[in-house]
Amino acid sequence: MTKTLLGVSIFSFSILFSATTLAQTTPDYAKLIDQAHQKYKSNNDGKVADYIPALATYSPNNFAITIATVDGKIYQVGDVNKPFPMESLSKVFTMALAMEQHGPQVVLDKLGANATGMPFNSGLAIELTKGAPENPLVNAGAMSAVSLIEAKDKTDRWNKILDNLNVWADAKLTVNEPVFKSEMETNQHNQALAKLMESYNSFYGNTDEAVEIYTRQCSVDITVEQLAKMGAVLANKGKSPFNGKQLLNEKYVPQVLAEMAIAGLYDGSGKWLYTVGIPAKSGVGGGMVAVVPGEYAIAVYSPPLDEAGNSVRAQKTIEYVAEATQANVFLAK
Structure with missing residues (x-):
């Protein structure tokens, strides 16, 4: 009888201790x-991009x-139902598609790091x-990455890129036609980069296409939400936590994250x-x-940008959450 009660007590304490430990170690993301x-x-720093008229x-x-x-x-929290154009965010996932098709060595050799x-x-x-x-996260490298995507023709190449974005986002995404039209009317600089x-x-297909x-x-x-789900694929070894699909070879995830670390915030990447x-x-x-590998991805939307082209509120928000969750990848765990 005594042994039974003691065993039950130890078992109950073990369950309670485990639950308490879990509560202490799992961040309160909603609160953060x-x-x-x-x-x-209320932070009003930065300026909405206007070099593409539709973005203005x-x-x-x-927010x-x-x-x-x-x-x-x-x-x-916030304006979570308001869509916005991916712009350079899309570069990560087309790079990942190129890497899935060709392997990281080809990406390194042809696009750089x-x-x-x-x-x-x-x-x-x-x-x-x-x-x-x-690197594939500057405009020149991103356009070159598009030209690397294996496809039968222009339509097939676009469909593969859009299908890839869809499955990462676990959603059916669409092109914002007014933004596309505005960008096509003002992309002469990108056309020049491609020709150069x-x-x-250093280009692997038709430049205009x-x-x-x-x-x-x-x-x-x-x-x-869709963007955070895309980031969560990288946090979860290339597998979507939402549709269960392995979207990127687990071995390639570190290379994608390395490219993001190197050039994800343009010429503000080193400071970040x-x-x-x-x-x-x-x-x-x-x-x-x-992306915090093994834990979570955080996505933020706020249009005002700093001089480098990065959202001011987004940087502050992510830094706040990262510090609170001790997410810095250089910290000893």
Whole structure:
């Protein structure tokens, strides 16, 4: 009798201790993002992108945060139902598709993995490297990545890129046609970058076709929840916690995250890695996603940008949450 009671007591204590430990070690994500939203919603720093006329129409007050965990949970606050153009966020997932098709060595050899130290649309960076785009997250490298996608023709290439975005987002995404039209009317600089790379044999298909498809992928609308789900694939070893599909070879995930760490925030990437310490990618539409391997992805939408083209509120929000959850990948765990 005594042994039985003692055994039950020990078992009960063990369950209680485990539950208490879990509660202590699992961050209160809902509380954290609510605190961040309250803390930064009145921040008016930055400016909405206007070099693409359609982007200038978005309200600077839009602000939304979503965390997607590797066990498939969603936490969110703010304007979570307001879609926005992916812009440079799309580069990560087309790069991942190219890597899935060709392997990381081809991506390294043809697209690179070095920071340029220059703006994301720099032509000088291409000249200095004799045509090497340096990484697939600057415009030159991203367009080159599009040209690397294996396809029968232009339509097939676009369908593969869009299908890839859809399955990562666990949603059916669509192109924002007014944004696409606006970007096509103002993308002469990207056309020039593509031709410049072609002159150095650093382009792997028709330049006009690749620029158009690249512009179209940048114009795909997304919400913060969908973006966070995409990031969660990378946090979860290349497997979506939401549809259960292995979307990227687990062995390739570190290379994708490395590219994000190197150039995800344009020429602000080094400072971001130094101060926050997690891989991230931004877009001039105001979106930003960051990945904490094995734990969660956080996506933020807020249009006002800093001089480098990164959302001001998004950076502050992600830094706040990352610090609270000790997410810095350089910290000893």
